[in-house]
Amino acid sequence: GCTSLWLTQTLKLYSLHGKARRVQQPQPPAYRERVEGAESFPLDFTAVEGNMDNFMVQIKNLAQSLYPCSAQKLEQDMRLHFLKNSSVTCNDGSPAGYYIKESKGSRRWLLFLEGGWYCFSRQTCDSRYETMRRLMSSTKWPQTRTGTGILSPQPEENPHWWNANMVFIPYCSSDVWSGAAPKTDNSDYSFMGSLIIKEVVNELLTKGLDSAKVLLLAGSSAGGTGVLLNVDHVAEQLRSRGHGGVQVRGLADSGWFLDNKQYKFTDCLDTISCAPTEAIKRGIRYWGGLVPESCRQAHVGEEWKCFFGYKVFPTLKSPVFVVQWLFDEAQLTVDNVHLTGQPVHEGQWRYIQNLGQELRSTLHDVPAMFAPACLSHELITRTYWMDIQVKGTSLPRALHCWDRSLHHSLRVNGSHGAHGPQRARGCPLRLIDSCPWPHCNPSCPTIRDQATGQEMSVIQFLKHVGFDVQKMAQQQGMDPRKLLGMLNNGS
Incomplete structure (x- = not known):
């Protein structure tokens, strides 16, 4: 189970970043004998520099997937x-x-x-x-x-x-x-x-x-x-x-x-x-x-x-x-x-x-x-x-x-x-x-009415706080309909 898990994660990693090149380094003869023919090669990561974040996430997923394989159960809580x-x-x-x-x-x-x-x-x-x-x-x-x-x-x-x-x-x-x-x-x-x-x-x-x-x-x-x-x-x-x-x-x-x-x-x-x-x-x-x-x-x-x-x-x-x-x-x-x-x-x-x-x-x-x-x-x-x-x-x-x-x-x-x-x-x-103004960023967390706990859309919220679309459009020098469209899209 663990070996195949490791293999699939590693293959995934290689298929994603096949560009990481092996750098063969000559080893002294004594070392080669000692490890009985196993070859050692550091990876050259210059090829994945541009996508390093993604690469690191893959490495971490690999590490994470191997946790169940270790003898000790990983304690997740503090x-x-x-x-x-x-x-x-x-x-x-x-x-x-x-x-x-x-x-x-x-x-x-x-x-x-x-x-x-x-x-x-x-x-x-x-x-x-x-x-x-x-x-x-x-x-x-x-x-x-x-x-x-x-x-x-x-x-x-x-x-x-x-x-x-x-x-x-x-x-x-x-x-x-x-x-x-x-x-x-x-x-x-x-x-x-x-x-x-x-x-x-x-x-x-x-x-x-x-x-x-x-x-x-x-x-x-x-x-x-x-x-x-x-x-x-x-x-x-x-x-x-x-x-x-x-x-x-x-x-x-x-x-x-x-x-x-x-x-x-x-x-x-x-x-x-x-x-x-x-x-x-x-x-x-x-x-x-x-x-x-x-x-x-x-x-x-x-x-x-x-x-x-x-x-x-x-x-x-x-x-x-x-x-x-x-x-x-x-x-x-x-x-x-x-x-x-x-x-x-x-x-x-x-x-x-x-x-x-x-x-x-x-x-x-x-x-x-x-x-x-x-x-x-x-x-x-x-x-x-x-x-x-x-x-x-x-x-x-x-x-x-x-x-x-x-x-x-x-x-x-x-x-x-x-x-x-x-x-x-x-x-x-x-x-x-x-x-x-508040919540003009479309990724803001959901607003809840503090009294009822109900979720509100940006438009509902702005109405609730007495936001006047006509007046605001005038202040921003734009057409009210355009402003309303922007608010609806959350932009």
Whole structure:
């Protein structure tokens, strides 16, 4: 069974890339005798250079098809480990931990920081503890987790990272991964987000991270902001432990928030309606939050600014790839724009369009990013993450281009500087939609009416938010029928 499986996969590979030439190399006589006439020939892959991605997928499928043949059953799920250092805890004092799926042959590590808002006062944290306990306590965490999106072990769902060592770090510190404050007699909660990351990295060094080539620190939402706050800390930690050869990079998904003015001002009573700046100002004091040293020096006395992507990004040394919806639902929520039930007023509609423009301008100096004009939140762990495209390129493809560019500039310059990857031809790194309203990109994920849960078409959605086709056509200087046709086609 296994031999024939191997044979069919190999033949498939050869028929697809028959151009890979054998390069015969003379062997010393002793060697030839020792292997009893077996011939050895490295493959010359110059012929498949142009189609390398496809070729690698075939190779990986070959490897995948051989897994059932190995004696050990391949463990697909990530398994829970509590930290050995029991002084590093979740909010309620229960032990922090991580889920891991090791991949023995791989020197690539992916550490993912979970998201889930935050709390910034005794009152907001008490309320969070009542309603979202798993984000403050590890007492009910399951023993295993299944990875999806960039954490999936399946090549068809995760073409470039499926074989990496996968680590999922659950969020139970409610501090945007910034805190370093233990529970005391005066405080009911500990906030240890940044210490949890540090401790996980320490433990992984005994599991093979010490000989890693690449460590990608990724995260979504509050975890995405956590990446911006911690990626340089992690690089420094590895350097100081003598592992400076590990290339540390960041992938921040839906964590690039704006400290903008709310659509409607509200008092800071709960997490959801509190303006972003006010929530973070209160939070950083309550959590004893840490920010990257270079950003702290740039904003002395206003360290809260370092929680906002466009302020912290220019101060970072590690390369970071930014994934950000231009119309992020969490941003709209804290800005008090609620797209449920009632049609949206013209003022809100203008506010939404301005948000897209503001976001675009803050991403101006980011060399590697993926920013679709969709109304959504979080992407890299969604099962549909391969389907979203900007200018014809998917996110996995863009990340692969970024990987290659960093690898190239490392080879050429011996370092990749903070944000200066070399762009390979036909491999785009800056992908941002230029169309001006939510869901003008036809590959956006399905919209659901937040009140009823019903799926909506783009036309239904635009009507729901009070979109005026006549007026918009006038603004764009085009025939209303043409605009309607474009919307129907989703272009």
